[in-house]
Amino acid sequence: MNALIKKNLKNKFKAEGVQLSADMIEVIDEHINRELYNMAKRCKKGNVKRLTPDLMWIALGRMME
DSSP: OOHHHHHHHHHHHHHTTOOOOHHHHHHHHHHHHHHHHHHHHHHHHTTOSSOOGGGHHHHTTOOOO
């Protein structure tokens, strides 16, 4: 995880009075990577060639039926 992102992550939790261990930062990083992978898969399944703000609902898995 990028040092700037790690610092931002720590600051968000610190602002709420929650301490993060180094292991927890790794867990959060892995979770974010899984979510990004799932978003990319949803875009492919939804035949999205270029993700734009208008198509963000597809990446988030909110398919309209």
